[in-house]
Amino acid sequence: MGGMATAERRAQPARVDATRNRERIIAAAREAFVEHGPTVPLDAIAHRAGVGNATLYRHFADRHELIHVVASYSLARLTEQAESALAEETDAFEALRRFVHRAADERVGALCSLLYEGFDKNDPHVMDARIRLEKVVTELMDNARESGQLRPDVGIGDLMVAITQLTRPVAGTACAHVERFMHRHLQLFLDGLRAPARSELCGTAVTFEDFEIK
Amino acid sequence: MGGMATAERRAQPARVDATRNRERIIAAAREAFVEHGPTVPLDAIAHRAGVGNATLYRHFADRHELIHVVASYSLARLTEQAESALAEETDAFEALRRFVHRAADERVGALCSLLYEGFDKNDPHVMDARIRLEKVVTELMDNARESGQLRPDVGIGDLMVAITQLTRPVAGTACAHVERFMHRHLQLFLDGLRAPARSELCGTAVTFEDFEIK
DNA sequence: CACGAAACGGAGAGAAGTTCTCCGTTTCGT
DNA sequence: ACGAAACGGAGAACTTCTCTCCGTTTCGTG
Known part of the structure; x- marks a missing residue:
């Protein structure tokens, strides 16, 4: 989806253990970012993924690259959720509702900070994904508004910020629940x-x- | 209010510049915690307060003590807000509404994490303040519920968590707005x-x- | 199954940032 | 104006994270 990660630049098709580890690292990074924020030690991510730290550095040049991959992935998933809600739900407010809850499941709240700290705003892939997301969520809201079910005095930012905030780990509770x-x-x-x-x-x-x- | 801070234990009445600096540090700490979280460097707090770092350490033995003082202070203020809303507002839901917005002004969202990281749960002062807060907010909600204005399927935790989450600094935006x-x-x-x-x-x-x- | 290439893991050097103390200087209160 | 108290800055000690080195293991092919 997102950036040109180190491993993807390789000519050869990579060994199976390498790709497996790569995915483990991405999954672990996602969880770790959700729980402890974007500054969580990379060694901790490696440990969580069950690999040595050197393996992490072999796959991702630095924290920035790792964040970029995780964030791109999440942004893409979020957009897909919005699009399928728009396409599949008949009721306009129900579509909006579905998107909101799916966004929560994606943990956008916790991952949102990554969109800022680790994102190259000029990357065309990212720009695209972002514009696409804005477009489809705007459409979801417009539809709901036009059907008379959504109050007219709220904007897309109101919704996105609220989702972000309400889905973040609760302070002090180690994100348990x-x-x-x-x-x-x-x-x-x-x-x-x-x-x-x-x-x-x-x-x-x-x-x-x-x-x-900002 | 809260803890026995270093300076308060002193027998002598302390010099005016000392008490002034102490308050400056507390205010700066509050702001810094709100903006950067509970791990913000103590030197940064001292700088923000316009004092040398040694002065901070002279007033507070360590980060824990500083957090304790700031958190106690905030908790007390919050409780006061709840109590005055309860006493002064005639409409039950309006009282609840007022409390919520005042709590936001106190920045509980940003300071809430301090309640965990820096709090001695056994400190009787803290326990007291906490129970007092719970009692008065429960009353606010009960009143609103009994007047038929508050839906019955929500608890005090729903309200407190939502306040906490919605008043936290928005991730990535340097807490500007x-x-x-x-x-x-x-x-x-x-x-x-x-x-x-x-x-x-x-x-x-x-x-x-x-x-x-947790 | 054996061999070479590729990937792996752990340890630790290096870098960065924080804490906290020392001590000479300034400010306060009598 | 004098002594006690408080102050500030600099830097030593410490912690923490990053990232590389190299010996070992795993993979894929002949």
Whole structure:
């Protein structure tokens, strides 16, 4: 999906143990980033993957490259979820709801920081994925709004930030059971998004740019 | 409020510059913890407070003690906010709403992690403050529920976790403008909390213990 | 099955960043 | 104006992470 990782540049088709380890590392990195944030020691990731640290460095030149791969992968999955929700659900609000809960399952909240710290904003693949995601989520929201089920005073940024925040590991609890709360709280939030609005919101609708550019 | 900080143990009444610096350090620590989390270098806090690092160590034996003081202070303030909301607001849901937004202003989300990392759970002062907070917030919610304005399927933990999560610094954005979103999203969440419930929630109501004990 | 190429793991050197103390200087209060 | 108290900066000691080196193991093929 994402970047040109070290191993992918190779001419030869790589040994099976090499590719297996590579995937283990990516999976371990994903978990570790979710639990401990983007600065988690690379040695810890290697250990978690059950490989030596040298193996990690053999596959990924540095932390940046590893983050890039993990983040690209997650972004792509998220976009796919949005697209399938849009395509498969008949009810507009239900489509939105489905996307939100799938996004939670992808742990975007925890992985979101990676999108900033490890992302080359100029990478065309990333730009593409990002624009695609914005486009499809906007469509999800527009549909819900037009069907009269979504209150009109919220923007895509409101939704994305709320998803991000509500799906992050709960501070201090070693991330043990966010899953227990996550979906409940997103559901409550979604109930607050329904039309007719039950209160007046302060501020203005949050757009994508509001939090992209720091 | 909270702990027996080093300076407070002193017999003598301390010089004015000493107490001034002490407060500067606490304020700087609060800000720094909010922005960079509980592991922010102590030297950075000292610098931010405009004092030498030795001065910080003179007032607080270690990071743990500093965190304890800051967290105790915040917890006390939060409880006060809840109590005044309960006492002064006539409408039950409005009281709850007021508490939520005041809690956001106190930046509990960002400071919450301190409650875990730096807290001596056996400290009687802390226990007291905690129980007091739980008691008054429970009362706020009970009142709102009894008045028929709060959906019955949510617990105090649902509220506290959501406040915590929604008021944390947004990942990757250097914490610049959480304030812009925070109140909007809490408001949306509160709208979702109103009775009648607009959907069925998964799981069960979250209690205080669910996230206290890891 | 045996051989060469490729990959692996552990240990530790090197780099970076944090903590915390020492001590000469400044400020406060009487 | 004097002594006690507090201050600040510099740097030593320590911790932590990164990343390489090299002997060993695994894979794939002839």
